[in-house]
Amino acid sequence: MVTAMRVVADRERCCSAGRCVDTAADLFDQEEEDGRVVVLADRVPAGREEDAREAVELCPSRALRVEDDAADPGEGR
Numbered sequence: 730m731v732t733a734m735r736v737v738a739d740r741e742r743c744c745s746a747g748r749c750v751d752t753a754a755d756l757f758d759q760e761e762e763d764g765r766v767v768v769l770a771d772r773v774p775a776g777r778e779e780d781a782r783e784a785v786e787l788c789p790s791r792a793l794r795v796e797d798d799a800a801d802p803g804e805g806r
């Protein structure tokens with residue numbers, strides 16, 4: 730089961746620190762080439778919300794954010 734929570738990464742801001750992967754390896758990976766973040770799960774699985782939020786908090790370059798689809802029904806593609 731997935732949640733309405735989505736993690737969005739701004740890869741231009743990512744400095745390849747890898748804190749997100751350390752926090753939630755099932756939600757994030759890093760490109761082999763340059764270490765930039767790859768979001769693995771389009772929607773955060775149920776029960777993984779806390780780690781998703783923690784990864785956002787720990788990212789040193791503020792490259793991650795969470796969005797809640799349910800709270801923003803008119804936006805998005």
Ligand code: SF4
Pocket residue numbers: 738742743744745746747748749750759764765766787788789790791792793
């Ligand atoms: S913690 Fe932030 S800067 Fe580091 S790899 Fe993840 S998204 Fe990029």
